[in-house]
Amino acid sequence: MSETLIVLDSLAERRSKYHEADVVVVGAGVFGCAIAYALAGQGRSVILLERWMKEPNRIVGELMQPGGVNSLRKLGLGHCIEDIDAVTCNGFNVFFYGENVRMPYPQIQGLLGMDGGKAKKTGKDKEDGPRPQGKSFHHGRFITQLRKSCLEHPNISVFETEVVSTIKGDHNPEILGVETRTTNATTGEKEKDCFFGQLTVVADGYASRFRKQFIPETVPVVRSKFYALELIDCQLPSPGFGHVIIGASSPVLLYQIGSRETRVLVDVPEKLPEASPANGGVRGYMKNVVLPALPESVRPSFKAALEKDTKIPQSMPNSWLPPTRQSVPGAVVLGDAFNMRHPLTGGGMTVALNDVVLLRDLLAPQNIPDLADTLAVRRAMNDFHWQRKRLTAIINVLAMALYSLFSARNEELAKLQRGCFHYFKKGVTRDPMGMIGGLIPDPLVLAYHFFSVAFVAIWLDWRTTGLWKVPVLFWNAFWILWTASVVFLPVMYRELLI
Known part of the structure; x- marks a missing residue:
């Protein structure tokens, strides 16, 4: 036991004093925190870098599908969706011009879940046992819990610093780490800093500043934006279900993210005539087109939220970025920086967490004892590229x-x-x-x-x-x-x- 503590103390000192570790992770979002925690759990020494450690305020990453919940638990992070006022999601209720169909998540006989197995290709819903459940929550609260788990892990050191560039070797293209700017607590000035790792994992989100350095396909396809409102005490037609409204010019999503709060996401395609300045812009579209298309029980809280703030609602681009194989030694780009899809079906966190489970197993010490072995890491990343596709x-x-x-x-x-x-x-x-x-x-x-x-x-x-x-x-x-x-x-x- 004492020898283990000495090793942990030595590694912690190298992280804090010399800024050296087995792995440097850029970005403490869903993917970044999860991969840092997963690799640290295997005995790797990990440095986690985040520009802003305060609780984030985002309008996506608030609905986790059952597959994502399964992966979160496999990683030992299931506690992060507890005690944050999360709401159970049992499926979706789809509204189509006044009609609706409630669609629960299925328990499919013979399904092996995330690790393999096939389902029958036809058939109606059938009760085969307890149904899987998703979770919806305030994104920032979930991220705070993930970061707390990383802060408490003895193999992880977390630094609040802004990553500005990668560090390359003098005679080869291998990435050795990253250069950052850290704010001096005394002077308030930003000072140059460097962090070094055998492997650098870049997970700096949908607006990644490093994507173009690592992968050839760097420009996501953006066809629309989600504009968000937060409804208070909304009377949803099917509590415990996400709601998809088809009837406006583009789909609208509603799902509860707290005991009193419901998120509504209004999809607005580029150059939508109904959202033009002449028609009142996005707020005019919400008032004149979206509001009448909503279920009657939702309209009062939607109208109240729209009238509460006269500003344009917070928005996020809805992007598609297909995955691309990477070949830069010493570093990989992952998470939303690597692969995105339209958030209509709420699959982003499921993809991210499943990727972490796969990568954790492929990079396990019994497979790759030394992450400085760039050829072994490249082979693992090639396997990762193909294995993840099935889901x-x-x-x-x-x-x-x-x-x-x-x-x-x-x-x-x-x-x-x-x-x-x-x-x-x-x-x-x-x-x-x-x-x-x-x-x-x-x-x-x-x-x-x-x-x-x-x-x-x-x-x-x-x-x-x-x-x-x-x-x-x-x-x-x-x-x-x-x-x-x-x-x-x-x-x-x-x-x-x-």
Whole structure:
């Protein structure tokens, strides 16, 4: 025991005095804290750097799907969603022009969850035991708990400092650590500092300043923004469920994040006519288009929140950044800096935490005793790139495809949107909710259901148009299938095969 304490004290001194460790993690967000804690739990010496240690105020990262909860618990961080006034999420309630379908997370017989296994490709919901549950909460409270866990870990030293650049070797491209600017508590001036590690993990978020240095695909695709309101004492139609409202020009999300607070996220596509300055901007869109489309019980609290503050609501860009293999020795970019999807389905934290579980196992000391072995780390990162796809490809493609359908910017997409809701209304919700929840790691299940929705859309179109217009029916069917393919296949190819 005494020898162990001596080693821990020695490593802690090297971190605090010389700023040296096995791993330097840039960014103490969801991914950064989780990977720091996971690697420290394996005996690695870890330095965690964060520009601003005060509780953050963000409008995304507030809904964790069951798959994310599973991974959080695997990492020994399940306590971080306790005692923060988190709310249990049992699934989603989808509203479509006055109709609604409640879709609980499924307990699928034979499903092996995050570690493998396949689900049946068809069938309605079936009670096979307790259903998985997600959690929703104030993002800042969750981050504070993650950081507290890192601060208390004997193998982690946390520094509040701004990372400004990476440090390279003189004769090779290997990253040796990072250069930072740390505020002197006495003078208030920022002073140069350096931190060194055998491996540098950059997890500095969606607006990463280092992404372009490590990966070739650096510019996320942004099609819209989420504008947020916080509703107080909102009467949700289905307490304990997230709500998706289809009926405005673009989807609206509602989910409870505290005992009294409900988050509403209003998607506003770029150059949306209804949100133009002539129509009152974003606030005018919320008042004139979104408010009438909401369930009646939600409208009073939504209106009160809109009237409470006359400023433009807080917003976040909704981005898609497909994953890319990395080859810079000594460093990797991960988290939102590496891979993003539209937050419509709330899959971001599930992807991040599943990535941490995979990476923890691949970089384990029994596999890679010395992280300075850049070739071994590169092989592990190549395995990581392909192994993660089975789950993350589903979450990413589903988020982008459903957003295209739910925002429905043309006639064919509107038909697919109607077909999707009818598909859910028929009771086929088990697999779709299993995929949204991060519980079914099988891309073939996603492909099956997506094109099943397309054929339901064709059947509804035929029923509406009339069977006697045969040439028109086949022409419409072709365009519906073509649109479904354009929405689904390019994203699926980019996420799964590259």
